[in-house]
Amino acid sequence: MTDWTITTLAGAIRARRISPVEATRELLSRIERLDGRLRAFIIVDAAGALDRARALERDGMTGRWHGPLHGVPLAHKDLFRIAPLPTSCGTKTAEYFVAERDATAVTRLAEAGAITLGKLNMAELAMGPYGDNAHHGDVQNPWRLGHVSGGSSSGSGAAVAAGLALGALGTDTGGSIRLPAACCGIAGLKPTYGRVSRAGGMPLSWSMDHIGPMARTVRDVALLLEIIAGADPDDATASPRPVGAYLAGLERPIRGLRVAMADNFYFDGVAPEVARAVSAMGGVLAGLGAQVAPLRLPDPQVIHDVSGIVARAESAVVHTRILRERPHELQPAVRARLEVGERITAHDYLQALRLRARLAREFIAEVFAEADLVLAPVTPTPAPSLSEATAGDGEAIAARMGRFSRLTRPWNGLGLPVLALPCGFSEAGLPIGAQLVGRPFDEATVLAAGHAYEQATEWHRRRPALAGVEGTAAQRASE
Amino acid sequence: MAALIERAEADLAIAEEPSRFVAALEAAAADADAGGTGRP
Numbered sequence: 001m002t003d004w005t006i007t008t009l010a011g012a013i014r015a016r017r018i019s020p021v022e023a024t025r026e027l028l029s030r031i032e033r034l035d036g037r038l039r040a041f042i043i044v045d046a047a048g049a050l051d052r053a054r055a056l057e058r059d060g061m062t063g064r065w066h067g068p069l070h071g072v073p074l075a076h077k078d079l080f081r082i083a084p085l086p087t088s089c090g091t092k093t094a095e096y097f098v099a100e101r102d103a104t105a106v107t108r109l110a111e112a113g114a115i116t117l118g119k120l121n122m123a124e125l126a127m128g129p130y131g132d133n134a135h136h137g138d139v140q141n142p143w144r145l146g147h148v149s150g151g152s153s154s155g156s157g158a159a160v161a162a163g164l165a166l167g168a169l170g171t172d173t174g175g176s177i178r179l180p181a182a183c184c185g186i187a188g189l190k191p192t193y194g195r196v197s198r199a200g201g202m203p204l205s206w207s208m209d210h211i212g213p214m215a216r217t218v219r220d221v222a223l224l225l226e227i228i229a230g231a232d233p234d235d236a237t238a239s240p241r242p243v244g245a246y247l248a249g250l251e252r253p254i255r256g257l258r259v260a261m262a263d264n265f266y267f268d269g270v271a272p273e274v275a276r277a278v279s280a281m282g283g284v285l286a287g288l289g290a291q292v293a294p295l296r297l298p299d300p301q302v303i304h305d306v307s308g309i310v311a312r313a314e315s316a317v318v319h320t321r322i323l324r325e326r327p328h329e330l331q332p333a334v335r336a337r338l339e340v341g342e343r344i345t346a347h348d349y350l351q352a353l354r355l356r357a358r359l360a361r362e363f364i365a366e367v368f369a370e371a372d373l374v375l376a377p378v379t380p381t382p383a384p385s386l387s388e389a390t391a392g393d394g395e396a397i398a399a400r401m402g403r404f405s406r407l408t409r410p411w412n413g414l415g416l417p418v419l420a421l422p423c424g425f426s427e428a429g430l431p432i433g434a435q436l437v438g439r440p441f442d443e444a445t446v447l448a449a450g451h452a453y454e455q456a457t458e459w460h461r462r463r464p465a466l467a468g469v470e471g472t473a474a475q476r477a478s479e
Numbered sequence: 480m481a482a483l484i485e486r487a488e489a490d491l492a493i494a495e496e497p498s499r500f501v502a503a504l505e506a507a508a509a510d511a512d513a514g515g516t517g518r519p
Contacts, residue, residue: 192508193497193500194501194504194505236497236498237497237498239505306483348484351483351488352483355487356500357500358490360500360503360504364517365517368507368511415501415504439508439511439517440504440505440507440517442508442517
């Protein structure tokens with residue numbers, strides 16, 4: 001059970017070795033036992049999940065298979081509209097975000113046979129890289145209680161790592177898929193801007209937002225991406241470019257692939273154990289035949305700052321009502337970040353947006369003439385303790401948040417596909433993650449390289465011991 | 480931030496909104512498909 005992946009469970013269901021109802025009951029039981037302390041879920045929809053599992057079970061018995069996810073239980077960040085469940089977006093308001101239709105990505109997963117177990121905890125308004133949440137509980141790192149899970153898709157990272165769901169959707173505006181993937185030791189993909197429809201998901205910054213899959217293995221991530229990617233009449237930015245055969249392409253050899261180790265910015269001030277793990281990953285890729293060499297990138301600080309201006313300005317516009325009418329409901333750091341956005345002038349916002357386009361074109365032309373992939377760390381340190389991450393006033397926390405997400409944010413501005421995957425563990429036993437970055441819409445190469453690395457290493461097979469995590473929500477509340 | 484804004488102000492050739500940005504990324508992918516380096 002604890003070693004299931006989406007691929008193995010889907011295969012077992014298809015072979016009738018386990019039924020969708022049995023799998024769903026098993027995961028609901030696990031959530032009941034473990035999530036009182038992990039706080040990965042905001043809503044557990046046990047009745048809805050079991051109803052759906054029974055329907056899929058009946059269909060499976062008559063040979064009516066819905067798709068490659070038939071009977072596989074997933075859960076999703078609580079900023080996607082999934083009727084009839086409310087959408088809090090991590091705020092105090094149960095139904096903060098309302099949309100006309102369910103999120104396209106979630107609908108596509110359901111059409112492929114997936115079951116939704118519930119909605120996952122997240123940083124308030126998706127504005128934080130740690131996963132602390134004053135309203136729904138701080139998401140705990142399954143590898144070590146009291147440490148951050150990474151955010152903002154914090155529940156997605158923790159639930160998948162702890163085996164409470166086999167996969168999850170997250171969103172990534174400045175690193176919010178990759179940071180929890182790295183902190184929790186799982187794989188997560190921020191696709192190319194425009195690859196996955198964002199319809200039905202809460203916008204934070206429409207120029208920087210991406211929806212993407214999180215799972216235990218790169219194979220599972222590829223499977224989910226293949227299902228959710230593609231054009232959508234409900235999202236004009238969803239590209240009509242054909243969706244790649246990501247699963248079929250996983251086994252292609254990476255011999256000769258040019259992998260650039262980021263030579264500037266991405267290793268500055270990074271903890272030595274993180275730098276060592278990512279460098280060692282370069283060595284493994286070289287051992288598989290890739291040509292790994294350092295490469296100086298166009299100054300990432302510039303696109304980092306541009307991305308920050310755009311994201312701050314847009315998020316302040318989207319969430320202006322709650323900021324003006326109910327600011328006391330917001331966590332101090334979230335409020336501080338939104339207030340920064342309110343002070344950005346229209347002139348500066350538009351200039352930053354224009355510059356973003358120029359920088360992306362320059363980066364793509366320069367870097368991908370020399371390399372097929374870029375390799376860099378996800379976080380400057382392994383997951384810090386929650387107390388360390390949330391110490392001080394709102395501005396101090398917001399500044400610390402910015403430092404923790406500084407290695408992920410530039411790629412949102414550039415719009416490039418980035419896979420985060422585990423590449424080692426710290427001395428304290430916390431996961432370390434790496435980013436593999438590819439050309440626009442070349443998720444296939446990113447995933448193939450990540451899969452080849454996974455097959456050559458064991459990091460993705462490790463599971464958190466979850467010592468001391470047992471305890472139901474009711475027990476926890478009575479403590 | 481002032482330096483960034485000055486740099487953008489000096490560049491008259493760019494206009495930007497999300498669907499144009501996607502179009503640029505698609506153009507880069509098409510170039511790579513055609514054997515190029517991925518130049519937008």
